[in-house]
Amino acid sequence: MQSKKEHEHLGREKLQRIIDTCKSVEDRSLDPFLVDIKGNINTVKEYFPEWKIPEDLCLDAETVHHLAYVTRLQSDWVKHRSTSLYTDPFLLEDKIRRMEKVDIVKNFVKIWRPTIELEQISLRSLTEALEYWDSLLPLKERWKESDLGKNETGTATREQLINEKILRDIAFSEELETFWRELKNTAEKLESGKIRYWNFIGAETYNETVQRAFMTSFLITYGYATLEIHPLEEEIFIVPSQKPAPRTDNRQQVSIPIAVSANDWQKWKKGELQ
Amino acid sequence: MSKRKAYYASKLRRATHLLFYKRHKKPGVKGWELHKALGPDYPKVLKLLDGYLKTLDLQVKTVFEEERPIEKPTTQQLDRARFLITLRGEITPKEAKMIGWRVDDLAGLAIAITYIISKKGKSPRKEVEDILRDKLPGWKIGLNVDRYIRYGYLTQDENEQLYLDWRTRAEVDQNALVDLILSHEKPS
Numbered sequence: 067m068q069s070k071k072e073h074e075h076l077g078r079e080k081l082q083r084i085i086d087t088c089k090s091v092e093d094r095s096l097d098p099f100l101v102d103i104k105g106n107i108n109t110v111k112e113y114f115p116e117w118k119i120p121e122d123l124c125l126d127a128e129t130v131h132h133l134a135y136v137t138r139l140q141s142d143w144v145k146h147r148s149t150s151l152y153t154d155p156f157l158l159e160d161k162i163r164r165m166e167k168v169d170i171v172k173n174f175v176k177i178w179r180p181t182i183e184l185e186q187i188s189l190r191s192l193t194e195a196l197e198y199w200d201s202l203l204p205l206k207e208r209w210k211e212s213d214l215g216k217n218e219t220g221t222a223t224r225e226q227l228i229n230e231k232i233l234r235d236i237a238f239s240e241e242l243e244t245f246w247r248e249l250k251n252t253a254e255k256l257e258s259g260k261i262r263y264w265n266f267i268g269a270e271t272y273n274e275t276v277q278r279a280f281m282t283s284f285l286i287t288y289g290y291a292t293l294e295i296h297p298l299e300e301e302i303f304i305v306p307s308q309k310p311a312p313r314t315d316n317r318q319q320v321s322i323p324i325a326v327s328a329n330d331w332q333k334w335k336k337g338e339l340q
Numbered sequence: 341m342s343k344r345k346a347y348y349a350s351k352l353r354r355a356t357h358l359l360f361y362k363r364h365k366k367p368g369v370k371g372w373e374l375h376k377a378l379g380p381d382y383p384k385v386l387k388l389l390d391g392y393l394k395t396l397d398l399q400v401k402t403v404f405e406e407e408r409p410i411e412k413p414t415t416q417q418l419d420r421a422r423f424l425i426t427l428r429g430e431i432t433p434k435e436a437k438m439i440g441w442r443v444d445d446l447a448g449l450a451i452a453i454t455y456i457i458s459k460k461g462k463s464p465r466k467e468v469e470d471i472l473r474d475k476l477p478g479w480k481i482g483l484n485v486d487r488y489i490r491y492g493y494l495t496q497d498e499n500e501q502l503y504l505d506w507r508t509r510a511e512v513d514q515n516a517l518v519d520l521i522l523s524h525e526k527p528s
Contacts, residue, residue, distance in 0.1 A: 093499055143460070155458040159471065161521050162454055167447040167475050171433050173520040174450035177513045179426040180439060182398060183367035184360050 070116075077113035078122065081129045084109065088132035091139065098139035106133055245281045246290040250306040260294060263302040263324065268334045275334075279326045293322060351378050351385045352392070359389075359400065359425050366492060366506070368403070368424035375419055383418060399428040403510040424510050448472050448484045449493060454521055456494070456504055457514050465500040 084106045091098050110129055117123050162170070222230075253261045267278040282304065285291045290310045294303040302324065333339040355378055358369050374382040390400040403422045404410050410417055431439075436446055455471050456463045469481045476484065485502070488494045492507035508514075 093501075158454060158458040158518065158521065161524065162451050162471065163474055165521070165524060167443060168433070169524060170447045170450045170475075170521075171436070171443050173524060174446060174517065175431050175433055175436055176520060177516040178431070178436075179399070179401070179428070179511050179513075180431070181367050181401075181507065181511060182360065182425040182427070183362045185362050190357075 074113075074116050074122070077116055078125060080109050081113065081125050084129050085125075085132050088136050091136055092132070098136050098143055101133070101136045103133055103137055103140070242281065242284055242288070242290065245278075246285055246306065246310065249282075249285065249291060249304065250308075253304070253306050258303075260303040260305040263293075263304055264330075264334045264339050266304055267326065268331070272328050272331045275331050276326055279324070295322070348385065348388060351382075352389055354378060355382070355385050355389050359423060366422070368422045368510075371419040371421045371423065374423060386423060393425065394428065397427060397429045398425055400424075401426045401510050403506055422506065422510070426511055444476055444480070445484055445487070448476050448480075449488055450517070451475065452485065452488060452494060452502070453504065453508055453512060453514075454517060456502055457518055462501055462503050465496060465502050468502055 087101055090096060091101055106129075110126060110133070114126060117126055249261070249266060252266065253259055263282075267275055267282055269275045269278055282291070286293055286304075288310065289307060291304050291306045294305055295301075296303075330339055355374065358374065358377060363369070371382075374386070378385050386400050393399055401424045402413075402418075403424065404413065404417060405420045406417070413421070433443060433446075437443070441449075451472055452468050455468055459467075465485065469485060472481050472484065485494070489496055489502075489505075492505045493511075494508070495503050495505040497503070504514075
């Protein structure tokens with residue numbers, strides 16, 4: 067006897083298969099009648115009572131959406147077949163392949179009515195251009211050099227550059243490693259082994275919070291951590307990697323923009339944002 | 341000249357300027373622009389102009405936003421449509437050369453359009469390029485398809501699917517093209 071869990075798992079797989087088939091018909095202009103709409107609707111109906119969590123309900127809705135689209139394609143297909151434009155594509159393709167280039171052109175020019183278009187200056191545009199020219203200020207008036215004053219050159223010490231935030235006092239890679247260790251230690255203390263995004267980046271000042279968000283983005287990009295996003299709950303978690311794992315595979319990486327506004331920071335401080 | 345005649349004569353001149361000269365990226369004028377420049381009776385002015393152009397073997401062509409031509413369009417449909425001047429009669433392959441089309445390129449265009457029509461107006465770019473490869477040198481295929489897209493004969497979506505674009509709807513009688521290709525007999 068199949069357990070409830072296995073039954074649900076099978077249902078999810080079946081729905082995903084239906085979506086994939088519909089997508090291949092939509093994307094590759096295949097015959098929409100390849101999809102058995104009635105049979106697939108029965109499958110959707112069969113598993114619908116099982117779905118409780120939002121992800122499964124979304125999968126169900128997505129399946130219905132794709133089946134509806136394929137039904138529309140089937141309708142278009144029937145309409146097209148009933149018009150005079152319908153011709154067996156294989157017959158037409160075969161004709162095109164066997165016809166000489168010159169014959170194709172001879173036939174095409176019989177029905178081709180090229181557009182007439184002139185690109186010439188008219189008296190009206192000439193008048194408009196003259197008016198524009200009259201109202202145009204001379205270059206020396208438009209590009210007046212602003213008096214910026216002269217700055218004297220000098221030398222700056224390393225400490226001054228660090229104070230000005232032009233140079234960093236430790237190497238970036240070292241800073242990243244320290245930050246990763248901090249993330250690991252914090253996450254290890256939690257039962258789930260992951261930490262909410264704002265709980266990690268949030269700091270006493272907004273400037274510091276932005277700095278921590280900036281460093282976190284590098285942790286994720288360089289494989290020191292991964293992001294876990296739960297879109298329906300609007301929750302983002304950071305999961306530290308046990309070892310830095312630089313991404314060397316060819317999988318396409320996805321950029322995830324996360325806004326870190328001053329308003330959000332204030333909400334986090336008040337405990338309204340996690 | 342009666343007042344009414346003078347009124348339409350001046351409107352005709354204005355319509356000619358608007359339609360012949362390319363003002364935007366695409367040739368032709370939108371209905372709402374004509375409405376603004378010529379007044380609400382612009383369809384009548386265009387009909388008169390079409391009559392004048394007949395003697396010159398030219399015509400005023402209406403391209404509706406909808407894919408198929410509309411027999412009795414509403415004012416809204418006309419305002420959204422594009423109006424162009426096209427040739428009324430046939431041209432010869434020699435004349436086609438004179439307006440900047442090589443026989444190769446024109447054959448490629450005819451094949452691409454016919455193939456897309458046969459596929460219900462939508463076909464993967466790769467399939468169109470494969471069929472063009474039969475008649476055109478490989479290095480030209482991509483360039484030609486890009487050119488057809490640039491001119492507005494074809495359009496391409498993010499999935500590399502090709503569709504017929506506004507210029508094909510304006511310049512090509514799709515039914516007649518399919519009929520001609522299908523009825524073509526190889527001379528014995």
